[in-house]
Amino acid sequence: AQSVAQPEDQVNVAEGNPLTVKCTYSVSGNPYLFWYVQYPNRGLQFLLKYITGDNLVKGSYGFEAEFNKSQTSFHLKKPSALVSDSALYFCAVRDTLHGSGNTGKLIFGQGTTLQVKP
Amino acid sequence: SAVISQKPSRDICQRGTSLTIQCQVDSQVTMMFWYRQQPGQSLTLIATANQGSEATYESGFVIDKFPISRPNLTFSTLTVSNMSPEDSSIYLCSVDRGPNYGYTFGSGTRLTVV
Numbered sequence: 001a002q003s004v005a006q007p008e009d010q011v012n013v014a015e016g017n018p019l020t021v022k023c024t025y026s027v028s029g030n031p032y033l034f035w036y037v038q039y040p041n042r043g044l045q046f047l048l049k050y051i052t053g054d055n056l057v058k059g060s061y062g063f064e065a066e067f068n069k070s071q072t073s074f075h076l077k078k079p080s081a082l083v084s085d086s087a088l089y090f091c092a093v094r095d096t097l098h099g100s101g102n103t104g105k106l107i108f109g110q111g112t113t114l115q116v117k118p
Numbered sequence: 119s120a121v122i123s124q125k126p127s128r129d130i131c132q133r134g135t136s137l138t139i140q141c142q143v144d145s146q147v148t149m150m151f152w153y154r155q156q157p158g159q160s161l162t163l164i165a166t167a168n169q170g171s172e173a174t175y176e177s178g179f180v181i182d183k184f185p186i187s188r189p190n191l192t193f194s195t196l197t198v199s200n201m202s203p204e205d206s207s208i209y210l211c212s213v214d215r216g217p218n219y220g221y222t223f224g225s226g227t228r229l230t231v232v
Binding site: 034036041042043044045046049090104105106107108109110111 | 124151159160161162163166210212214220221222223224225226228
């Protein structure tokens, strides 16, 4: 079965420093990977996705993620953190075994709280 | 990407009652997904809603508790029936716009059962 793991419940970083939020995955076949952010009392916002192509994916708000097939990882990164980046971050993988084509469900990691301190 | 209007945004309900959550999408989509996010937890898929057929429920979720309607390609409802405090969660709908666009989520319904 497909799964994703976010090994850190919380990541703390000082404003201006680089940040990394970790994600590892387990899938059969080629992974479709996503990162989402959830601000307090708001829905999920899409940050970026990896389907195929370049291993370094650039997304919204200056975030990027690196797909590493050998390490089955898809870590989220940002060169310089902002206090406003403080939120809950979810890694997700699309279940390619559910249905067909583009209609697979998303399986989420447990989430990582990012705290950026001034 | 698709815009999803979800309502209500929040509600406080008495145990034993039911609440129906609505999601309206601004374009036609084949499948809509309903998720639950319990306090401090990740998102768990409740069911997948296809237009014109019964929803497909995930393990641990049943139609009697979470009936779903999907009358057309832009609209779906999820009902939380016979609520108990354990149903207090955020409920979110989502659509898949395909591999080039990813998934879009509604803003969520924060349900508190007292």
